[in-house]
Amino acid sequence: MFWEQLINGLTLGSTYALIALGYTMVYGIVQLINFAHGEIYMFGAFVGLFLVMAGMNIFIALLGAMIFCMLLGMLVERVAYRPLRGKSSRLSALISAIGVSIFLSTLMALYRGTNTTRYPEVLGSTTYNLGSIQISSLQIIILVVSGLLMVGLQVMIQKTRLGKAMRACSQDLEASSLMGINVNRVISATFAIGSALAAAGGLMVGIYYNAVWPYMGTMAGMKAFAAAVLGGIGSVPGAMIGGLCLGVMEIMGVAYLSSSYKDAIAFAILILVLFIRPQGLMGQKTSKKV
Amino acid sequence: MEAFLAQNVDGYYLRIMIFIGINIILALGLNLITGVTGQLSMGHAGFMSLGAYTSAILSVHFGTPFFLAIIAGALLAALFGFLIGIPTLRLDGDYLAMVTIGFAEIIRVFFLNFEPGGKAVGFSGIPQETTFTTVWIIVIVVIILNTKLFNSRVGRSLFAIRENEIAAEACGINTTRMKVLAFTVGSLLGGLGGGLYAHYMYYINPQDFGFMKSIEILNMVVLGGMGSIPGTIIGVIILTLAPEVLRVVAEYRLLVYGALLVILMIFRPNGLLGDVRIYDLKKRWGKKEVKI
Amino acid sequence: MIILELEKISQEFGGLRAVDGVNLSIIEKEIFGIIGPNGAGKTTLFNIITGIYVPIEGKLLFKGKQLNGMAPHDIARLGIGRTFQNIRLFDKLSVLDNVRVGCHGVTHSGFWSGMLGLPGSRKEERLILDRSQELLEMVGLTDKRYEYADNLAYGEQRRLEIARALALEPSLLLLDEPGAGMNSAEKDELMGLIRQIRDDRHLTIILVEHDMNLVMNICERIAVLDYGRKIAEGTPNEVKNDEKVIQSYLGVSA
Numbered sequence: 001m002f003w004e005q006l007i008n009g010l011t012l013g014s015t016y017a018l019i020a021l022g023y024t025m026v027y028g029i030v031q032l033i034n035f036a037h038g039e040i041y042m043f044g045a046f047v048g049l050f051l052v053m054a055g056m057n058i059f060i061a062l063l064g065a066m067i068f069c070m071l072l073g074m075l076v077e078r079v080a081y082r083p084l085r086g087k088s089s090r091l092s093a094l095i096s097a098i099g100v101s102i103f104l105s106t107l108m109a110l111y112r113g114t115n116t117t118r119y120p121e122v123l124g125s126t127t128y129n130l131g132s133i134q135i136s137s138l139q140i141i142i143l144v145v146s147g148l149l150m151v152g153l154q155v156m157i158q159k160t161r162l163g164k165a166m167r168a169c170s171q172d173l174e175a176s177s178l179m180g181i182n183v184n185r186v187i188s189a190t191f192a193i194g195s196a197l198a199a200a201g202g203l204m205v206g207i208y209y210n211a212v213w214p215y216m217g218t219m220a221g222m223k224a225f226a227a228a229v230l231g232g233i234g235s236v237p238g239a240m241i242g243g244l245c246l247g248v249m250e251i252m253g254v255a256y257l258s259s260s261y262k263d264a265i266a267f268a269i270l271i272l273v274l275f276i277r278p279q280g281l282m283g284q285k286t287s288k289k290v
Numbered sequence: 291m292e293a294f295l296a297q298n299v300d301g302y303y304l305r306i307m308i309f310i311g312i313n314i315i316l317a318l319g320l321n322l323i324t325g326v327t328g329q330l331s332m333g334h335a336g337f338m339s340l341g342a343y344t345s346a347i348l349s350v351h352f353g354t355p356f357f358l359a360i361i362a363g364a365l366l367a368a369l370f371g372f373l374i375g376i377p378t379l380r381l382d383g384d385y386l387a388m389v390t391i392g393f394a395e396i397i398r399v400f401f402l403n404f405e406p407g408g409k410a411v412g413f414s415g416i417p418q419e420t421t422f423t424t425v426w427i428i429v430i431v432v433i434i435l436n437t438k439l440f441n442s443r444v445g446r447s448l449f450a451i452r453e454n455e456i457a458a459e460a461c462g463i464n465t466t467r468m469k470v471l472a473f474t475v476g477s478l479l480g481g482l483g484g485g486l487y488a489h490y491m492y493y494i495n496p497q498d499f500g501f502m503k504s505i506e507i508l509n510m511v512v513l514g515g516m517g518s519i520p521g522t523i524i525g526v527i528i529l530t531l532a533p534e535v536l537r538v539v540a541e542y543r544l545l546v547y548g549a550l551l552v553i554l555m556i557f558r559p560n561g562l563l564g565d566v567r568i569y570d571l572k573k574r575w576g577k578k579e580v581k582i
Numbered sequence: 583m584i585i586l587e588l589e590k591i592s593q594e595f596g597g598l599r600a601v602d603g604v605n606l607s608i609i610e611k612e613i614f615g616i617i618g619p620n621g622a623g624k625t626t627l628f629n630i631i632t633g634i635y636v637p638i639e640g641k642l643l644f645k646g647k648q649l650n651g652m653a654p655h656d657i658a659r660l661g662i663g664r665t666f667q668n669i670r671l672f673d674k675l676s677v678l679d680n681v682r683v684g685c686h687g688v689t690h691s692g693f694w695s696g697m698l699g700l701p702g703s704r705k706e707e708r709l710i711l712d713r714s715q716e717l718l719e720m721v722g723l724t725d726k727r728y729e730y731a732d733n734l735a736y737g738e739q740r741r742l743e744i745a746r747a748l749a750l751e752p753s754l755l756l757l758d759e760p761g762a763g764m765n766s767a768e769k770d771e772l773m774g775l776i777r778q779i780r781d782d783r784h785l786t787i788i789l790v791e792h793d794m795n796l797v798m799n800i801c802e803r804i805a806v807l808d809y810g811r812k813i814a815e816g817t818p819n820e821v822k823n824d825e826k827v828i829q830s831y832l833g834v835s836a
Binding site for chain 1: 324328330377378381382383384385387388389391392393395396399400402403501505508509512516541542544545547548549550551552554555556559
Binding site: 435438439442443444445446447449450453454456457458459460461462463464465471475 | 632633634653654655656658659663664666670671672673674675679682683684685686687688689691692693695696697698699703706707710746747749750
């Protein structure tokens with residue numbers, strides 16, 4: 001029973017991780033909490049749904065959703081955040097993000113109504129037995145796909161030029177631009193990648209829980225954000241670990257404590273982390289340069 | 291007074307005026323925290339909720355008189371503000387935003403599960419004691435006290451913290467203590483507004499105090515002009531009336547709302563009255579002095 | 583009498599020794615200069631003295647009292663005022679209010695008395711207003727007192743910062759590149775101002791500067807920092823002719 005819950009937790013957690021990565025990467029470079037990120041995740045789920053309903057193979061749909069959200073994320077950055085960069089306070093950027101979040105969720109609600117839609121049966125779910133532990137094929141797929149995406153991300157960040165540029169920007173944006181890095185492009189790319197990952201998370205959640213609805217992004221977004229903070233906001237491995245931990249803790253909390261407080265678990269963790277170790281599990285204490 | 295109003299003013303307009311009054315109290319509370327002191331609080335509805343439920347439970351289950359219940363609600367909200375403020379305000383600004391979101395959510399889930407509060411079904415039977423007069427007398431008192439505070443030594447120090455925290459410290463301002471003070475007082479007003487709300491609506495529900503409510507109040511402060519009392523009032527009026535005025539296009543209201551926020555931030559981030567201060571008026575009067 | 587004593591003060595940032603075993607003894611009422619190449623640790627030293635950074639080693643004594651670990655606002659209230667290298671004014675407050683905020687450290691009206699308008703606070707407000715206007719007069723900004731601070735010209739902003747720092751009634755004033763961005767006429771005025779405030783108010787002044795003319799003319803003693811270490815100290819003439827200083831910073835005049 002425990003192992004099943006653990007697997008459930010890791011499955012849920014990897015979707016949180018995929019969303020959390022978007023938050024953490026954007027925050028690391030532009031210090032913005034992208035409130036609209038949850039809505040990108042939601043769009044990923046829906047676009048995947050539309051593509052599947054149009055008859056496409058699930059993996060093509062995944063790709064399609066990721067590409068769509070990549071573009072959406074870049075569009076949002078261009079229209080709602082870039083004009084505010086540098087000249088306005090952090091607060092204006094945050095409020096702009098909230099505006100985008102409201103806009104996008106309402107858009108989908110107007111188009112689809114607020115009710116839940118079910119995903120058509122795309123991947124039959126077979127249950128496997130590893131000794132006495134049961135795991136479904138769906139869970140395996142989610143864990144594998146998430147794992148691949150996360151590994152891919154790490155590789156990209158550590159080994160490619162873009163990755164290096166991203167790391168430089170997260171350390172010192174101004175200096176990076178002075179060194180000839182096209183900061184605007186790096187930021188766009190960061191949003192693109194984060195959005196693609198969130199889209200994947202959205203689609204997989206849609207299939208796993210067999211439900212999508214326009215406001216699914218709000219709660220998931222906030223929880224994924226808590227996961228990013230838990231892992232250390234700005235740290236990529238942190239977001240991965242934070243997401244997995246949060247998923248496990250949430251499932252365990254529901255299984256062993258109480259299910260009615262499920263949603264509060266993420267936020268309780270958030271507050272605890274901020275009080276005890278604000279830099280999160282993987283973050284480092286930074287001292288301000290005055 | 292109440293009777294006079296009931297006879298001469300249409301009930302609908304009365305209702306709106308009361309909402310505007312309550313929202314002004316809520317918004318001025320948030321304005322003190324975010325507009326004046328520059329600390330972003332995104333869970334103001336959580337304090338509203340605490341004030342609402344506390345006062346409602348006291349009224350209904352314990353027969354507490356209206357004013358005592360409201361005050362108790364406000365004080366409890368302030369207490370929580372204080373408790374949360376102390377550990378959080380030592381940290382970087384973004385953390386307060388995160389903590390307040392988390393806090394408001396926990397409060398919401400708590401009341402969803404809180405038996406005496408009616409859980410998800412909500413809490414009804416709250417005596418309708420909030421009157422136009424009550425609300426507006428409180429509003430006027432709050433406005434006066436806020437104005438005096440802004441022009442005092444403590445008020446100035448809060449503005450200074452918003453502008454440049456490190457310089458404020460160099461001027462001898464204990465920034466953490468001042469931030470906690472602002473946050474506590476702001477939360478108190480949030481709780482006060484919540485109590486008044488509960489005793490007007492007769493029925494409350496945890497969903498009334500969700501994240502969107504916090505955002506609504508934040509928008510009133512931001513739209514009107516951060517740190518400005520007249521600005522906040524204007525923001526409240528516009529955003530309280532808008533849903534009524536736009537009832538026709540109710541479905542699209544949120545869409546427009548979201549887009550409006552983005553546009554506002556890009557073109558006028560300090561809100562409508564944010565950049566207008568008493569100084570400009572003084573300057574104009576000053577120029578009227580004739581040079582001989 | 584020694585007003586400020588730094589004993590083997592060191593500070594590290596991620597492995598880099600920004601300040602390394604610095605010893606300084608500042609004499610009351612002197613104008614003391616600190617010079618050195620960029621990155622030598624001068625501003626870091628100021629930040630340590632004012633409590634923004636806590637040194638990893640060493641002792642910091644102000645009028646005999648240990649400052650290590652004290653919060654910046656407490657240090658300010660003890661009587662150490664400062665200006666900042668990158669001008670830190672309260673941009674959206676008026677010039678007058680900037681100085682009035684400066685008075686915070688030496689005044690006491692609290693939340694209740696301010697909000698309720700009690701007589702004690704009203705009296706203090708009058709005092710604050712008078713002091714602030716007097717200080718603005720001294721730096722020549724009376725005409726601009728209702729302007730937003732960020733509307734001022736650069737040189738005026740620097741003077742405003744000095745006025746604000748003086749509102750604190752400090753006995754020690756730290757000026758971080760007060761002359762940066764000024765033309766020579768303004769710098770002459772600045773020198774006059776610095777001497778005036780030192781003489782009139784019995785202040786001790788420590789000054790970080792890059793303009794050698796300013797430093798040599800106005801400072802009575804100078805310390806030179808390089809890579810976080812003090813490499814020389816003495817009167818302007820002594821320092822000007824010091825080998826190490828010439829090599830690392832001043833250069834050889836042919």
